[in-house]
Amino acid sequence: MSRAAVPGLPSRHPIGGQLPALYADDDLAQRFTAGLDTVLAPVFATLDNLPAYLDPRVAPADFLAWLASWVGAGDDPRWPVEIRREAVARAVELHRWRGTARGLVEALRLALGVHAEVTGHGGAVWSGTAGAELPPRSAETLVRVWPVAEGRPAPDRVREIVRAMCPVHTVCRVEILPGPPADEGR
Numbered sequence: 001m002s003r004a005a006v007p008g009l010p011s012r013h014p015i016g017g018q019l020p021a022l023y024a025d026d027d028l029a030q031r032f033t034a035g036l037d038t039v040l041a042p043v044f045a046t047l048d049n050l051p052a053y054l055d056p057r058v059a060p061a062d063f064l065a066w067l068a069s070w071v072g073a074g075d076d077p078r079w080p081v082e083i084r085r086e087a088v089a090r091a092v093e094l095h096r097w098r099g100t101a102r103g104l105v106e107a108l109r110l111a112l113g114v115h116a117e118v119t120g121h122g123g124a125v126w127s128g129t130a131g132a133e134l135p136p137r138s139a140e141t142l143v144r145v146w147p148v149a150e151g152r153p154a155p156d157r158v159r160e161i162v163r164a165m166c167p168v169h170t171v172c173r174v175e176i177l178p179g180p181p182a183d184e185g186r
Contacts, residue, residue: 009038009041009042009045010041011037011038011040011041011044012041012044012045012048013044014033014034014037015033015036015037015040016029016030016033016034016037019033054067056085056088056089057085057089059085061081061084064081064084064085064088065077067088068084068087068088068091071088071091071092072091072095073087073088073090073091073094074087074107074111075087075088076111079111083110083111083113086110087110087111090106090110094106094107094110098165099165099166099167101118103165104116104118104143104161104162104165104166105117105118107161107164107165108143108145108158108161108162111157111161112145112153112154112157112158112161113147113148113149114145114146114147114148114153114158115145115146115147115148115180116143116144116145116146117143117144117181118141118142118143118144119141119142119144120139120140120141120142121139121141140170140171140172140173141166141170141171141172141173142172142173142175143162143166143172143173143174143175144175144177144181145158145174145175145176145177146176146177146178146179146180146181147178147179152176152178153176155174155176158174158176159174162174
């Protein structure tokens with residue numbers, strides 16, 4: 001969609017009507033300012049609607065990538081427009097939860113439309129003694145993913161999101177299940 005040179009878009013502020021009375025009947029001045037009105041009408045329309053351009057829920061689709069860059073949101077052109085809008089609108093909330101189990105589950109749900117479960121604490125271990133033996137490796141984090149509807153999420157996309165959302169010190173293992181996990185004696 002283009003916001004420039006929209007055929008027939010009227011100017012809300014025609015310049016010819018604002019000229020001094022001397023030019024009101026001057027054909028050249030009126031035609032010249034009408035040409036300027038045609039050029040400036042999209043500018044005025046954009047400025048009049050500026051709040052709508054900055055709201056990801058109603059902004060034109062071609063503005064979503066730009067808005068996403070402002071808030072550091074993931075914006076994949078392969079996603080449907082509704083999901084891209086939600087990703088931009090919820091970017092600040094998702095950044096707040098980044099690196100947590102909740103953040104990972106929400107990112108997977110938003111990007112791929114899947115359910116996820118994260119088990120394991122994902123914590124780090126350290127030693128306060130200089131020169132001491134390395135502490136044992138912390139337990140790995142298990143991320144189980146299963147589809148909401150029919151089909152199976154793309155394993156590469158799941159791993160890409162898990163890799164991006166898990167803290168660097170955490171070892172994450174991904175399992176893609178055909179359905180919700182069975183209750184394992186919980």
